[in-house]
Amino acid sequence: MTQLDTSPSVPVYQLSHLRALEAESIHIFREVVATFERPVLLFSGGKDSVVMLRLAQKAFWPARLPLTVMHIDTGHNFPEVLEFRDRKVSELGVRMVVASVQASIDAGRVADEPGRSRNRLQTTTLLDAIAEHRFDAVFGGARRDEEKARAKERVFSFRDEFGQWDPKNQRPELWNLYNGRHRPGEHIRVFPLSNWTELDIWRYIAEEGIEIPAMYYAHRRQVVRRDGMLMGLCQWIQPGEGEEVTEVTVRYRTVGDATCTAAVESAAATPEEVIAEVAATRVTERGATRADDRFSEAAMEDRKKEGYF
Amino acid sequence: MELLRFATAGSVDDGKSTLIGRLLYDSKAIFEDQMEAVERASVQRGEETNLALLVDGLRAEREQGITIDVAYRYFATPARSFVIADTPGHVQYTRNMVTGASTADLALILVDARNGIVEQSRRHAFLASLLRVPHLVVCINKMDLVGYDQEVFEAIKAEFRAFAMRMDVTDLSFVPVSALHGDNVVHRSAAMPWYEGSSLIHHLEQVHIASDRNLIDVRFPVQYVIRPRSDEHHDFRGYAGQLAGGVLRPGDEVVVLPSGWSTVVESVETADGPVHEAFAPMSVVVRLADDLDVSRGDLICRPHNRPVVGQDLEAMVCWLDEKHLQPGGRYAIQHTTRSARAVVKELIYRLDVNTLHRDEGAPTLALNEIGRLSLRTTAPVFYDEYRRNRSTGSFILIDEATNATVAAGMLLDPAHVG
Ligand SMILES: Nc1nc2c(ncn2[C@@H]2O[C@H](COP(=O)(O)OP(=O)(O)OP(=O)(O)O)[C@@H](O)[C@H]2O)c(=O)[nH]1
Ligand SMILES: [Mg+2]
Numbered sequence: 001m002t003q004l005d006t007s008p009s010v011p012v013y014q015l016s017h018l019r020a021l022e023a024e025s026i027h028i029f030r031e032v033v034a035t036f037e038r039p040v041l042l043f044s045g046g047k048d049s050v051v052m053l054r055l056a057q058k059a060f061w062p063a064r065l066p067l068t069v070m071h072i073d074t075g076h077n078f079p080e081v082l083e084f085r086d087r088k089v090s091e092l093g094v095r096m097v098v099a100s101v102q103a104s105i106d107a108g109r110v111a112d113e114p115g116r117s118r119n120r121l122q123t124t125t126l127l128d129a130i131a132e133h134r135f136d137a138v139f140g141g142a143r144r145d146e147e148k149a150r151a152k153e154r155v156f157s158f159r160d161e162f163g164q165w166d167p168k169n170q171r172p173e174l175w176n177l178y179n180g181r182h183r184p185g186e187h188i189r190v191f192p193l194s195n196w197t198e199l200d201i202w203r204y205i206a207e208e209g210i211e212i213p214a215m216y217y218a219h220r221r222q223v224v225r226r227d228g229m230l231m232g233l234c235q236w237i238q239p240g241e242g243e244e245v246t247e248v249t250v251r252y253r254t255v256g257d258a259t260c261t262a263a264v265e266s267a268a269a270t271p272e273e274v275i276a277e278v279a280a281t282r283v284t285e286r287g288a289t290r291a292d293d294r295f296s297e298a299a300m301e302d303r304k305k306e307g308y309f
Numbered sequence: 310m311e312l313l314r315f316a317t318a319g320s321v322d323d324g325k326s327t328l329i330g331r332l333l334y335d336s337k338a339i340f341e342d343q344m345e346a347v348e349r350a351s352v353q354r355g356e357e358t359n360l361a362l363l364v365d366g367l368r369a370e371r372e373q374g375i376t377i378d379v380a381y382r383y384f385a386t387p388a389r390s391f392v393i394a395d396t397p398g399h400v401q402y403t404r405n406m407v408t409g410a411s412t413a414d415l416a417l418i419l420v421d422a423r424n425g426i427v428e429q430s431r432r433h434a435f436l437a438s439l440l441r442v443p444h445l446v447v448c449i450n451k452m453d454l455v456g457y458d459q460e461v462f463e464a465i466k467a468e469f470r471a472f473a474m475r476m477d478v479t480d481l482s483f484v485p486v487s488a489l490h491g492d493n494v495v496h497r498s499a500a501m502p503w504y505e506g507s508s509l510i511h512h513l514e515q516v517h518i519a520s521d522r523n524l525i526d527v528r529f530p531v532q533y534v535i536r537p538r539s540d541e542h543h544d545f546r547g548y549a550g551q552l553a554g555g556v557l558r559p560g561d562e563v564v565v566l567p568s569g570w571s572t573v574v575e576s577v578e579t580a581d582g583p584v585h586e587a588f589a590p591m592s593v594v595v596r597l598a599d600d601l602d603v604s605r606g607d608l609i610c611r612p613h614n615r616p617v618v619g620q621d622l623e624a625m626v627c628w629l630d631e632k633h634l635q636p637g638g639r640y641a642i643q644h645t646t647r648s649a650r651a652v653v654k655e656l657i658y659r660l661d662v663n664t665l666h667r668d669e670g671a672p673t674l675a676l677n678e679i680g681r682l683s684l685r686t687t688a689p690v691f692y693d694e695y696r697r698n699r700s701t702g703s704f705i706l707i708d709e710a711t712n713a714t715v716a717a718g719m720l721l722d723p724a725h726v727g
Pocket of ligand 1: 319320321322323324325326327328361374375376377396397398399419450451452453454486487488489490
C-alpha cells in the first residue's frame with residue numbers, strides 16, 4: 001500500500017510531488033466521466049498509457065472502470081506488447097476497441113508507404129474510430145515534457161469536426177475549471193498526464209509496483225545501427241545492405257510503431273535502475289528513440305494539427 | 310519534494326522566453342538533442358543560439374519571433390521541483406497569460422531596463438495580483454544594454470513599487486538580470502557588484518510557499534458519486550472529489566449543501582486504503598454516515614464554517630473573448646463542480662490598467678479588459694471570496710452559442726455586495 005504523506009504527529013499537510021500529480025490526474029478523470037457521455041482511453045500497452053490506466057482505476061475505485069479503452073493498432077507491433085495489452089484488458093474486464101491501420105489501408109482510407117512507419121497513418125484510423133463509436137472525450141497519455149508542441153497543449157484540448165488542433169486559438173484554461181463543451185462531431189482530447197515528466201512516470205511505476213512490458217528493462221536483443229539509432233530486429237526491421245547485426249543489452253524508452261521505435265543501450269533491469277538512468281540521461285526520450293520526429297523541426301506540431309494523438 | 314509553480318509575465322520582447330531558456334540551460338535542465346535542435350534552428354535563422362527557442366516551439370511563434378501560447382516546462386534542483394508556464398507578452402494573447410498565471414504560486418514579471426514599465430507590464434502585474442499569485446518577482450532585464458547601471462535598476466524598482474502599492478501585493482522582490490548573458494539568473498553577476506540580493510534561482514528555491522494554502526475552511530465539492538453495485542462492494546456509496554480547502558477527518562460533523570442536512574464523515578477512502586485525514590489538493594472518496602441524497606455539484610463543509618450560498622454574485626472578471634461582454638447577456642457558468650447559467654446584471658466598472666481608474670460609465674468589456682460585474686445565477690452557488698480560496702472563489706463564463714470560454718471570474722466578499 002502506498003503511504004500518503006500524512007502523519008498525525010507532524011501535521012505538515014504537504015503532498016509529495018508525485019501524489020500531487022496523482023491527485024490532479026484523478027480529478028481530471030472524474031471531471032470527464034461525470035460530464036461526457038462516451039469517453040474512451042487510448043491504451044497502447046506503453047508505459048504512459050499503463051500509468052494512465054492505473055490512475056483511471058484509482059479515480060473510480062472501488063467501482064469498475066467506467067470507460068472503454070481503444071488501441072490504434074498500426075499492425076507493426078512488438079508481440080510482447082500486444083500480449084501485455086490483452087492481458088491487462090482482460091484483468092480489468094474493460095471493453096476494448098481495436099482500430100486497425102491495416103483495415104484503413106485495405107479500405108483505401110490511407111495509402112501505405114512500404115518500409116515507412118505508419119505513425120502518421122494512425123491519425124485517419126483514430127479519427128474514423130472516434131467518429132464511428134461517437135466518442136466525445138479521448139484520453140491520451142501524452143506529456144508536455146515530451147516535445148515542444150506538446151508543451152503548448154491544454155489538458156482539455158478541443159478538436160473540431162475534422163479532428164484538428166488549432167494551436168493558435170486554444171481555449172483559455174484557468175485553475176482546474178475545464179471547459180469540455182463541444183458540438184456533435186467535435187470532441188475533446190484529454191491529457192491527464194500533462195504535467196508528468198518521464199522521471200515522474202518511472203518514479204510512480206516504482207512506487208506503485210506497476211507492471212509494464214518487459215522490453216522497458218534491459219535485455220539482450222539483436223539490433224542494427226541505423227541513423228545512429230539501435231533498431232531491434234523483428235518482422236519489420238531486417239538488416240539492409242551492408243548493415244551489421246549485433247547482439248546488445250538494450251531497453252526501450254518508448255514503445256510505439258515497431259518500424260520507427262529504437263532501443264537504447266542500457267543495463268537498467270529494475271525500475272530503480274531505470275530511474276537512475278533517466279535522471280542522468282542527457283537525451284530526451286523522443287530524441288533517443290523516435291526516428292519519425294527527426295524529419296522536421298515541426299513534425300509533431302504538423303501531425304497534431306491533423307488530429308494525431 | 311516541494312513543488313513551485315511559476316509563470317512569466319511582462320510586455321512583448323522583454324525577454325521572458327529567453328530568461329526561461331537561460332534558467333533551464335544554466336541549471337543543466339536541457340537535453341543535448343533539445344539544445345542541438347535549438348542551435349540548428351538558430352543557425353537557420355541566421356542568429357546566435359537563441360535560448361527562447363527552447364520554449365517557443367510552435368511554427369508560428371518561430372516565424373514571428375514571439376510567444377503565442379503558454380509553454381509548460383518542468384525541472385528540478387536539489388531544493389525544489391518547478392513547473393514553469395512561459396506566457397506571451399503580446400496584448401492579443403493576454404488570455405493565454407491568464408491561463409498560465411491562474412495556477413501559479415509566483416509570477417516573474419519582466420521589465421526591459423531600457424523601456425521601463427509600460428502598459429503591458431502594468432496589465433500583467435495587475436492581473437497577477439488579481440489572480441492572487443502570492444509572490445511577485447520583478448526581473449529588470451537587459452541590464453547589459455544599460456551598462457549594468459544601478460540607477461536604472463533603482464528607478465524602475467521605485468516606479469514599480471509605487472504602482473504595486475495601489476494593488477493587492479503581499480510579497481514583492483526585484484532582481485536585475487540579463488537573460489541573454491545569464492547575469493543573476495543562476496549565477497551571481499560579476500558585472501553588478503552593487504546588487505546584494507540573491508540570484509533568481511536561489512530566490513525561487515527559497516521563497517516560502519507552504520503557508521499560502523487554506524487549511525482552515527473545509528470545502529469538498531462533490532465531483533462524482535461512486536456506487537460500484539458489485540457483490541464485493543454492494544452497499545458502497547462514496548462521494549469522489551478533490552479537497553478545495555481545509556482538513557477533513559473521519560468522525561467530523563459535516564453539512565451537505567444545498568440540502569443543509571448534517572451528518573458525520575464515516576471514512577475518507579482512496580484506492581490505496583482509508584486515510585485519517587485529507588487536505589487540499591488530495592483527491593479522495595468521502596463516505597457519510599447517513600444515506601443522504603448527494604450528487605455532483607453539492608458541497609460538503611463543516612456546520613460552523615460554511616461558504617456563502619447565493620445567486621447574486623459580484624466578481625472581478627477578465628474578459629477573454631473577441632466578442633465583447635453583453636450586459637444583460639446570458640452565459641453558462643462553471644464554478645467548482647457546479648454548472649448553471651448566469652445573467653450579467655451590471656458592469657459596475659471597467660478598470661484602466663494604466664491608472665487603475667474605475668470607469669463606471671463603460672458600456673462593455675472588450676477582449677483582455679478587466680472589470681467588476683454583478684451576476685445572477687439560475688441556481689445557488691457555494692463560494693468563498695477569491696482572496697480566501699482560489700478554488701471556491703473562481704469561475705469561468707462560457708458562451709453557449711460558441712462554447713468559448715469568455716471570462717475568468719474572481720468572486721468578491723459578499724459583505725461588500727449590496
Ligand atoms: N541584450 C539583451 N537582449 C535580450 C535579453 N533578454 C532577451 N533579449 C532579446 O530580446 C528579444 C525578445 O526576447 P524574448 O525572450 O523572445 O521575449 P519575450 O518576453 O519572451 O517575448 P513574448 O513572449 O513574445 O512576449 C530577443 O531578441 C532576445 O534575444 C537580455 O538580457 N539582453
Ligand atoms: Mg516569449
